[in-house]
Amino acid sequence: xxxxxxxxxxxxxxxxxxxxxxxxxxxxxxxxxxxxxxxxxxxxxxxxxxxxxxxxxxxxxxxxxxxxxxxxxxxxxxxxxxxxxxxxxxxxxxxxxxxxxxxxxxxxxxxxxxxxxxxxxxxxxxxxxxxxxxxxxxxxxxxxxxxxxxxxxxxxxxxxxxxxxxxxxxxxxxxxxxxxxxxxxxxxxxxxxxxxxxxxxxxxxxxxxxxxxxxxxxxxxxxxxxxxxxxxxxxxxxxxxxxxxxxxxxxxxxxxxxxxxxxxxxxxxxxxxxxxxxxxxxxxxxxxxxxxxxxxxxxxxxxxxxxxxxxxxxx
Amino acid sequence: xxxxxxxxxxxxxxxxxxxxxxxxxxxxxxxxxxxxxxxxxxxxxxxxxxxxxxxxxxxxxxxxxxxxxxxxxxxxxxxxxxxxxxxxxxxxxxxxxxxxxxxxxxxxxxxxxxxxxxxxxxxxxxxxxxxxxxxxxxxxxxxxxxxxxxxxxxxxxxxxxxxxxxxxxxxxxxxxxxxxxxxxxxxxxxxxxxxxxxxxxxxxxxxxxxxxxxxxxxxxxxxxxxxxxxxxxxxxxxxxxxxxxxxxxxxxxxxxxxxxxxxxxxxxxxxxxxxxxxxxxxxxxxxxxxxxxxxxxxxxxxxxxxxxxxxxxxxxxxxxxxxxxxxxxxxxxxxxxxxxxxxxxxxxxxxxxxxxxxxxxxxxxxxxxxxxxxxxxxxxxxxxxxxxxxxxxxxxxxxxxxxxxxx
Ligand SMILES: Nc1ncnc2c1ncn2[C@@H]1O[C@H](COP(=O)(O)OP(=O)(O)OP(=O)(O)O)[C@@H](O)[C@H]1O
Ligand SMILES: Nc1ncnc2c1ncn2[C@@H]1O[C@H](COP(=O)(O)OP(=O)(O)OP(=O)(O)O)[C@@H](O)[C@H]1O
Ligand SMILES: [Mg+2]
Ligand SMILES: [Mg+2]
Numbered sequence: 160x161x162x163x164x165x166x167x168x169x170x171x172x173x174x175x176x177x178x179x180x181x182x183x184x185x186x187x188x189x190x191x192x193x194x195x196x197x198x199x200x201x202x203x204x205x206x207x208x209x210x211x212x213x214x215x216x217x218x219x220x221x222x223x224x225x226x227x228x229x230x231x232x233x234x235x236x237x238x239x240x241x242x243x244x245x246x247x248x249x250x251x252x253x254x255x256x257x258x259x260x261x262x263x264x265x266x267x268x269x270x271x272x273x274x275x276x277x278x279x280x281x282x283x284x285x286x287x288x289x290x291x292x293x294x295x296x297x298x299x300x301x302x303x304x305x306x307x308x309x310x311x312x313x314x315x316x317x318x319x320x321x322x323x324x325x326x327x328x329x330x331x332x333x334x335x336x337x338x339x340x341x342x343x344x345x346x347x348x349x350x351x352x353x354x355x356x357x358x359x360x361x362x363x364x365x366x367x368x369x370x371x372x373x374x375x376x377x378x379x380x381x382x383x384x385x386x387x388x389x390x391x392x393x394x395x396x397x398x399x400x401x402x403x404x405x406x407x408x409x410x411x412x413x414x415x416x417x418x419x420x421x422x423x424x425x426x427x428x429x430x431x432x433x434x435x436x437x438x439x440x441x442x443x444x445x446x447x448x449x450x451x452x453x454x455x456x457x458x459x460x461x462x463x464x465x466x467x468x469x470x471x472x473x474x
Numbered sequence: 475x476x477x478x479x480x481x482x483x484x485x486x487x488x489x490x491x492x493x494x495x496x497x498x499x500x501x502x503x504x505x506x507x508x509x510x511x512x513x514x515x516x517x518x519x520x521x522x523x524x525x526x527x528x529x530x531x532x533x534x535x536x537x538x539x540x541x542x543x544x545x546x547x548x549x550x551x552x553x554x555x556x557x558x559x560x561x562x563x564x565x566x567x568x569x570x571x572x573x574x575x576x577x578x579x580x581x582x583x584x585x586x587x588x589x590x591x592x593x594x595x596x597x598x599x600x601x602x603x604x605x606x607x608x609x610x611x612x613x614x615x616x617x618x619x620x621x622x623x624x625x626x627x628x629x630x631x632x633x634x635x636x637x638x639x640x641x642x643x644x645x646x647x648x649x650x651x652x653x654x655x656x657x658x659x660x661x662x663x664x665x666x667x668x669x670x671x672x673x674x675x676x677x678x679x680x681x682x683x684x685x686x687x688x689x690x691x692x693x694x695x696x697x698x699x700x701x702x703x704x705x706x707x708x709x710x711x712x713x714x715x716x717x718x719x720x721x722x723x724x725x726x727x728x729x730x731x732x733x734x735x736x737x738x739x740x741x742x743x744x745x746x747x748x749x750x751x752x753x754x755x756x757x758x759x760x761x762x763x764x765x766x767x768x769x770x771x772x773x774x775x776x777x778x779x780x781x782x783x784x785x786x787x788x789x790x791x792x793x794x795x796x797x798x799x800x801x802x803x804x805x806x807x808x809x810x811x812x813x814x815x816x817x818x819x820x821x822x823x824x825x826x827x828x829x830x831x832x833x834x835x836x837x838x839x840x841x842x843x844x845x846x847x848x849x850x851x852x853x854x855x856x857x858x859x860x861x862x863x864x865x866x867x868x869x870x871x872x873x874x875x876x877x878x879x880x881x
Binding site: 163164165237249250253254255257258261263265302305320321322347348349352379380381382384385388389394398399401402403405406407408414416417418419420421422424425427428431453455 | 524708715806813
């Protein structure tokens with residue numbers, strides 16, 4: 160799940176995880192940017208580097224959450240593949256871990272995506288996959304292609320060696336049919352533009368684009384004919400006053416003028432949204448819309464959003 | 475510049491109206507006073523993502539230019555249409571004059587978009603021999619550092635600010651900064667998730683470059699830390715195993731080549747930080763009237779105060795203004811319900827009443843957020859900018875925002 164900052168990546172990723180967790184399915188929801196957005200959303204204590212059950216989906220599925228931390232992932236990786244007990248600690252002490260996870264090109268991303276890769280391939284004792292689905296609350300649109308196309312990113316660094324091998328394996332999974340990148344946007348110029356740019360970037364990196372999810376869509380109380388009537392002047396202050404006379408407010412031409420003014424400003428805003436919707440209609444992926452929840456996002460709202468995703472085919 | 479020039483004793487800065495000291499938090503920000511004060515030399519617009527930092531920076535710069543100041547605005551990733559309207563069609567990392575801005579009042583406006591990689595490259599080129607610069611610029615570690623390290627953009631924004639501030643030029647007649655090209659520089663900040671990143675990133679980057687590991691890589695070459703070499707060998711072996719042997723040599727080349735620049739980097743970052751703390755600088759925290767952005771703004775205000783940064787005030791952008799119709803939300807909503815079953819016109823009026831009711835509710839929520847902010851930070855001067863119906867993508871729109879900022 161990617162998108163411009165603040166459009167709703169974390170919220171929609173959580174809603175999707177809930178939506179996927181149906182009929183006993185087991186879903187892992189990961190975050191990779193060390194911000195504890197999932198914990199805040201689900202109102203639980205900060206997540207450790209450890210998979211924790213945090214909620215249930217429709218029909219008894221389970222949602223697990225994991226905050227992937229690059230440094231912890233590196234230590235885990237070293238311990239697992241190299242049995243580097245002592246050297247591992249020395250690396251940390253000398254600031255190598257810090258260095259490797261911050262400026263070594265692509266290493267941080269290999270570690271983060273590598274953990275997703277590991278969880279995606281993990282199998283239970285009975286031989287089935289541990290998770291039926293993994294949802295990643297991913298970096299924003301500006302960085303998503305680089306994040307997923309890690310082997311390209313480490314190419315300048317490592318021509319051979321285990322990091323390179325790991326990056327190749329991760330990229331193969333990310334480019335595979337079982338991975339889809341969903342893009343969250345709102346109906347504003349910059350986020351929509353970034354969405355289009357990201358789709359082009361993803362495609363040229365052979366990454367599969369899933370759905371565009373238009374979030375925070377505000378329903379207008381004005382029907383299109385009503386907007387038309389206001390725009391064309393057919394609905395004027397006198398007519399409004401006449402209608403107001405039938406209510407407890409009573410006739411008022413002054414209120415009529417005021418309400419018309421507000422209606423006109425509202426219509427301009429709606430039109431901007433309509434324009435952006437038209438821009439999005441040009442993309443060849445399915446566009447899904449999620450309503451703006453004016454009371455704010457709580458657990459109830461997350462389940463509603465999950466339901467809405469399911470109804471639109473994302474489950 | 476002197477402290478006295480900017481403050482009247484006991485009354486706070488000239489651009490704060492009302493709400494003196496421990497008042498009830500009604501201090502309002504007089505943006506025109508801030509813009510026209512010749513001692514205001516740098517304005518930094520910061521805040522969380524998408525709140526209107528770039529728009530506010532551009533609007534302030536344009537207004538200052540039209541009031542006669544010689545202004546440069548440093549924008550970061552402006553929306554395409556806005557950039558075009560300011561004549562920013564190329565990302566070439568140099569300020570370009572914005573035609574038709576400011577000429578009448580004797581002022582001028584130059585604008586630029588930050589190219590972080592280029593700025594970094596230029597620093598390297600300016601401080602290393604051509605040979606060494608070439609070596610650094612093609613090193614994979616440098617390429618990663620200069621194009622994707624989280625924090626480089628913030629660091630380079632500061633670097634560029636320092637350069638613009640120092641740039642020599644004719645300036646305007648009677649400028650408070652004789653010999654300098656601009657007498658006011660307005661800076662936008664990168665779209666970071668948290669408003670605090672801007673202050674922290676340069677420190678993160680320079681401490682990374684000054685870090686233990688880099689010191690260690692340099693140590694064997696320098697000699698005095700020989701006793702470390704046994705443990706260092708363990709580290710080297712481990713790294714070779716994990717990353718491949720060539721990587722370590724890349725790191726070493728990078729570090730060795732960069733060595734001479736390290737001290738310089740920290741020094742430059744420190745100098746810019748000092749510039750930000752100077753009295754001629756004014757921080758404007760921009761926020762949207764929603765809980766997240768206001769929370770970030772509160773953190774930022776506290777942090778600026780704590781770091782002794784010159785906070786000018788808070789801009790609450792895109793607020794819902796008081797509608798023309800005086801009618802409360804519940805009354806409008808109940809009248810709308812009455813009209814729902816009526817004729818077509820009645821139903822349309824019901825729609826209008828709902829638009830109004832919604833707007834009143836949103837406004838009430840926003841006002842509440844603003845009130846709690848002022849209650850917690852009574853000394854922070856505040857100005858609210860109403861949301862325009864459309865977005866802001868041309869000079870006319872910027873002028874409108876400028877006027878609203880100073881209304
Ligand atoms: N459908 C919605 N209706 C109302 N509010 C929403 C909706 N979706 C998200 N929000 C709110 O918008 C804000 C941003 O959402 P969220 O944190 O999910 O975005 P994000 O893209 O993950 O942001 P960041 O880039 O900071 O990680 C939050 O306050 C969230 O509650
Ligand atoms: N007062 C306003 N009324 C209406 N629209 C506004 C207003 N201020 C800003 N906008 C619009 O809001 C959007 C975001 O503004 P802007 O790009 O300035 O935000 P930003 O804080 O710089 O974002 P980022 O964090 O992504 O850099 C733009 O489309 C802009 O035109
Ligand atoms: Mg998030
Ligand atoms: Mg911006």
